[in-house]
Amino acid sequence: MTGHMTLGELRILAVHGLPEIRPGAALGTLIAGALADAGTPLESGDIVVVTHKVVAKAENALVDLASIIPSALATDFARRWNKDPRHIEVVLRQSARIVRMDRGVIISETRHGFVCANAGVDASNLIGGDVVCLLPKDPDRSAAAIADQIEETCGLRVPVIVCDTFGRPWREGLTNIAIGVAGLLPLHDYVGKRDSQGRELKVTALAVADELAGAAELVMGKLDRAPAAVVRGFPYQQGEGTARQLLRKAEMDMFR
């Protein structure tokens, strides 16, 4: 900051022009390449946000429903709510714990600890046919692999966030959040810092990784083929980071 009249500025660029992602694709290489081809190469300080769907495609975290034999629970629930029992079965298999199961919707806790609808199992935006998409097994590791590929491609070490759109309690609408993180601290802690009036801030932390994911969603869109975005100009806190830091422990969760 150079004074009160300075306007801090953030830029968010959608990454277009990626090819159809096949299993084994090096997403980081493709993203760095697409940005360079478009005349806007990655810069030091950039943050790359990648939607989990292309990560799932690259990691072949896809399930052909033709291969699934639904359990009795999946069959009954699907019949009652006019759903595909094979899809329900995949959701049950991807769940570590069912939080709620009603009206055709399953809210579950995944093995990662995320609480979300249908264990993050997603049917839209895929190659077609009866294929559903799972959450990456280890989204932090996925993010780190993309960061490695970017570094190999253009020599820059940038943080990477893998994101997904989740529903939430109390409020309508989905928002994009961080499910995997590499190279930045997902929570920025202000405890003990002082505000512009010299008053000590008591707020624990801001979930900047979730805000970055949400900001990226605004350019990626749902109807667009922009599976990644770049956030330029955010003074992030470097660090190993893991999306697990964004999971609130049940015993500390006053909102549940």
Place this chain on the structure above:
Amino acid sequence: MTGHMTLGELRILAVHGLPEIRPGAALGTLIAGALADAGTPLESGDIVVVTHKVVAKAENALVDLASIIPSALATDFARRWNKDPRHIEVVLRQSARIVRMDRGVIISETRHGFVCANAGVDASNLIGGDVVCLLPKDPDRSAAAIADQIEETCGLRVPVIVCDTFGRPWREGLTNIAIGVAGLLPLHDYVGKRDSQGRELKVTALAVADELAGAAELVMGKLDRAPAAVVRGFPYQQGEGTARQLLRKAEMDMFR
């Protein structure tokens, strides 16, 4: 979009240089003026995001704790958790319903229908002394008033979002969300639309107003005196809009 190689771009500008906000201040006039003075005047298509704290100051939604006589409930709870009983009393008065009350924290539903810690009553970043800040009485109306003032100042009709940082269930960290909206639809609905593969999207809606508020937070910061931000380049859906559309009805809330 002009093709796959196009990079969609969003810019987010922090609004610095506002004077200390006094009761009765015309925030929209001050914001439009500060942007013009900084050489980055508002443009058609911009969205203005304003933190609730300056709105509360302009609307004099401040309470001097010296004027508060705490109830027995507030006194007991404050003593047990080493809090200011007068602050607790203000929280109770601002609550329409207590969701939980433990460990010194009160999660309540406000009269607006927001579920948040301490009914949104905030002590930091104020003028000093024992003054706390309430949520605006009608944040949609606050947003509309700011939009009116902006239009009077520079002739542009832009959407305005009033925001606050809220905690949430399941996840650590606060995120900035929309508590008041004017001039845009807070939810962008994709039902019936088709993705890039021609598959119909089943997702209900994205809470773009919350994502815009979160994106703005990234430039406003907690330690900075940037009580407002401009989002430039987001293809928002124009409409009357109200932050009430972001409140999920209890009977529809599978996450609770």
